[in-house]
Amino acid sequence: MERAAIDNATTNVAEDLLAFVGDIYQASYQPEHWNVVISELCRRLGAKSGGIHVEDYHQNTRYMMACYGLPKVTELSYRLGVAKYDPVYQIQSQRPIGKASMVSRHDEARLTHPLYYRLIVKPNDLGYVAAISFFNDEHWHVGIGVHRSFNAQPFGEAELQLLDQLAPHFQRALLIQRQLHLQESKAQTLEYALSKVMLGTVIVDQDNTIRYRNDLADRLLDCHPALVQTQQGFKAYYPDDDERLREMLQRLRKAPDGEGWPRDQAVGLRHPDRSHPLTVIGVPCHETPHSRFGPAEPGLVALYLSDPSASFNASAEQLIQTFGLTRREAGIAIALTNGLDLKEISAQKGVSLATVRTQLKSIFHKLGVNKQQDVIRILLASGIGNAPH
Known part of the structure; x- marks a missing residue:
C-alpha cells in the first residue's frame, strides 16, 4: 500500500510537470501566454519575480519578452535603456547554454556593481538572482532570470536543476515562436x-x-x-x-x-x-x-x-559531404553536439586535448563560426541527424 502511494505521488508530480511543459509550448503560439509561464515558473521555484530577457544583436536592443512580479516601470525602463546597466546579461553570456546558476547576490552586487544595485537591485528587491541562457549566438541572447527578496534564502540546487530540466522545452518553444515570426514577415x-x-x-x-x-x-x-x-x-x-x-x-x-x-x-x-x-x-x-x-x-x-532520449546521430559521412569536414573533425563535431566537453572528447577519441582544440579550430573555419555553441546550433539547425535511434 505504501509503495503504491509513493508511485501515485511520483506519477502525479511527473504529470504536473508535463502539464507545465504544455504551457511552455502553448506560449510559442500565443506569446502573451509567456507571462503565465513565468508566473507559474516563479511559483515552482519559490521566486518573487522573474522574466524572459532578450538581447537582439541585429536590432541592438535589450528587452523583456515576458515578466512576472516586476513593476511595469521596470519593464519600460529596460526598453528605454536601463538594461545596459544590468551585469546579469554579461554574466549569463559567459555561462554554458542550458545550465542554470546563481548570477547575483545583493551583498556582492552592492560592492561590485553599485550603479546596478542602486538602479535595479534595491528598488525591485532583487536579493538573489538565478538565471539560465537558452541561446547566445550571432542573432540573439535569450534567457530567464528569477529573483528572490533580500530577506529570502538563495536559490538551491533543486531549483537550479529544475531550470536545467526545463531548458530544452524553452529552447524548442522559443525556436517555434521565432520561426512563426519569420513566417509572418515572409508570408510563408x-x-x-x-x-x-x-x-x-x-x-x-x-x-x-x-x-x-x-x-x-x-x-x-x-x-x-x-x-x-x-x-x-x-x-x-x-x-x-x-x-x-x-x-x-x-x-x-x-x-x-x-x-x-x-x-x-x-x-x-x-x-x-x-x-x-x-x-x-x-x-x-x-x-x-x-x-x-x-x-x-x-x-x-x-x-x-x-523523444528526450534521442541524440544527434548524424553519420560522419553526412558531415563530410555537407560541411567538408574530415572524418576526425566530424567525430568531434558529433560528440560536441551530443553534450561532451573537450576533455571528454579527448578521452573518448584517445587523442590529446591540444589535438582536439586544433581540430576544433579547423571546424570553426569550415563552418564560419568562432564558438562551440555555434557549431552545435548549425548542426542541429541543418536537420541532419534528427532521426531518433
Whole structure:
C-alpha cells in the first residue's frame, strides 16, 4: 500500500510537470501566454519575480519578452535603456547554454556593481538572482532570470536543476515562436513553418486520422515503439496511455476559440524498452490555412512529438559531404553536439586535448563560426541527424 502511494505521488508530480511543459509550448503560439509561464515558473521555484530577457544583436536592443512580479516601470525602463546597466546579461553570456546558476547576490552586487544595485537591485528587491541562457549566438541572447527578496534564502540546487530540466522545452518553444515570426514577415505558409521546427509534427482531424506529418514525425513514429501508426491513425503502447492521449484530444477540441484551454495539454507515452517517455504536446488548430493536410476545419489538433532520449546521430559521412569536414573533425563535431566537453572528447577519441582544440579550430573555419555553441546550433539547425535511434 505504501509503495503504491509513493508511485501515485511520483506519477502525479511527473504529470504536473508535463502539464507545465504544455504551457511552455502553448506560449510559442500565443506569446502573451509567456507571462503565465513565468508566473507559474516563479511559483515552482519559490521566486518573487522573474522574466524572459532578450538581447537582439541585429536590432541592438535589450528587452523583456515576458515578466512576472516586476513593476511595469521596470519593464519600460529596460526598453528605454536601463538594461545596459544590468551585469546579469554579461554574466549569463559567459555561462554554458542550458545550465542554470546563481548570477547575483545583493551583498556582492552592492560592492561590485553599485550603479546596478542602486538602479535595479534595491528598488525591485532583487536579493538573489538565478538565471539560465537558452541561446547566445550571432542573432540573439535569450534567457530567464528569477529573483528572490533580500530577506529570502538563495536559490538551491533543486531549483537550479529544475531550470536545467526545463531548458530544452524553452529552447524548442522559443525556436517555434521565432520561426512563426519569420513566417509572418515572409508570408510563408503554416506547413513551411512546421517543416522547419525540430519537433515531430502531426495534424489529426476530428476522427483522429492523421492528415499531415513532417519528416521528423515520420521517423519518430517509425522508430519509437510508444506510439504506433494504425489504419485508424495511431495507438499508444499502453492502453491507459492511449486513453489519456485521446482524452487530451477531446479536451482540446472543446475550446474552439482558444479560450480556457486545459493546462494538461501534454502526455508522456511509455514503453518498457525506453527509459524516457515520448512527449506529446497537443495544440488546437483554430486557423489552419489551406495546405496539403487540408483546409481549415473544426477539430484539427496539432501534436508535437519529442523523444528526450534521442541524440544527434548524424553519420560522419553526412558531415563530410555537407560541411567538408574530415572524418576526425566530424567525430568531434558529433560528440560536441551530443553534450561532451573537450576533455571528454579527448578521452573518448584517445587523442590529446591540444589535438582536439586544433581540430576544433579547423571546424570553426569550415563552418564560419568562432564558438562551440555555434557549431552545435548549425548542426542541429541543418536537420541532419534528427532521426531518433
